[in-house]
Amino acid sequence: MEQNTGLIHLYIGSGKGKTTAAAGLSVRAIGRGKTVVFTQFLKTHETGEINSLEKLGAKIIRGNKNFGWIKDMSAETTSLCREDERRLLTETAQSSSGVGLIVLDEVLDALNAGFLDGEDIRAFIEGKDRGTELVITGRNPPEWLLEAADYVSEIKKIKHPYDRGIKARVGIEK
Numbered sequence: 001m002e003q004n005t006g007l008i009h010l011y012i013g014s015g016k017g018k019t020t021a022a023a024g025l026s027v028r029a030i031g032r033g034k035t036v037v038f039t040q041f042l043k044t045h046e047t048g049e050i051n052s053l054e055k056l057g058a059k060i061i062r063g064n065k066n067f068g069w070i071k072d073m074s075a076e077t078t079s080l081c082r083e084d085e086r087r088l089l090t091e092t093a094q095s096s097s098g099v100g101l102i103v104l105d106e107v108l109d110a111l112n113a114g115f116l117d118g119e120d121i122r123a124f125i126e127g128k129d130r131g132t133e134l135v136i137t138g139r140n141p142p143e144w145l146l147e148a149a150d151y152v153s154e155i156k157k158i159k160h161p162y163d164r165g166i167k168a169r170v171g172i173e174k
Contacts, residue, residue, distance in 0.1 A: 005131040007150035010141055012108065015155035016173065018137040022103045023049035025135060030056045034100025037061065039092045041085055041110040042070075047174045061091050070113050078115075085115040093124055101133045108138025108145075118142055 009025070011018040019040075026036045036058040040050070044066045054060055067073060067081040089107075096102055104124075110116045125148065128134060136145070146152060168174045 005133065006129070007133055008125065008148055009133065009135045009151040009153070010145065010149045011135065011137045011153050011155060012139060012141055013155040013157070014139065015157040016160060017155050019047075019049060019105050021153070021155070022105055022135045022137055023053060026053055026058055026101060026103060027056065029101040029133070030058060035059075035098070036101045036103070037092060037095050037099050038103045039088055039105065039107075041088055041104065041106045041116075042081075042113075043106060045174065048171055059095060061088055061095065063088060082115045085110045086120070089116060089120060089124060093127065096128055096132065098129065099132050101135065102128065103135040103137070105135075105137045107136055108141050110138075111142075112138070112140055118144075121145075 011021050022038070026038055029036050030053075036053070038050070038053055038058050038060050040060075040062040042063075044063050050060055050062070063084045065080075065084065067077050067084070070081075073081060089104075092102065092104065104121075107116065107121065111118060111121060122144070125134065136149075141149075162168075
């Protein structure tokens with residue numbers, strides 16, 4: 001009998017690889033017969049991870065409109081983005097029954113930008129099935145989430161080609 005299921009994983013920090021780590025765990029879960037819901041907040045562009053997870057049978061939930069950079073949003077755009085991010089969390093909650101693994105990719109960034117409320121995320125965590133593993137990615141988690149998590153992995157940027165003007169490359173960063 002499997003013990004200690006339904007743990008909370010945080011992949012946090014400024015470094016490249018949080019989403020990729022979450023995708024890797026998702027592949028492992030699917031390979032062991034678990035169902036996966038992979039929700040991406042604040043991301044709409046096509047990526048290799050999402051393409052692969054879809055082919056493997058993961059349920060992908062993400063926005064369908066790119067609202068642009070947060071710092072450049074008008075009040076109207078901010079309101080529309082907030083509405084869309086809340087919809088993603090609600091849709092994920094509605095799709096979570098009996099799921100083996102849920103990923104809330106970049107949910108911390110949506111929280112820190114004010115698009116989601118910490119109490120809504122806390123309610124999501126408390127409402128998930130007891131046996132469902134949960135992965136949360138992003139930057140700057142609130143203290144209560146650090147305390148609630150069973151795993152906390154920090155991915156720290158030391159050096160990145162973007163700092164030299166090299167854009168994201170297909171199959172490597174996207």
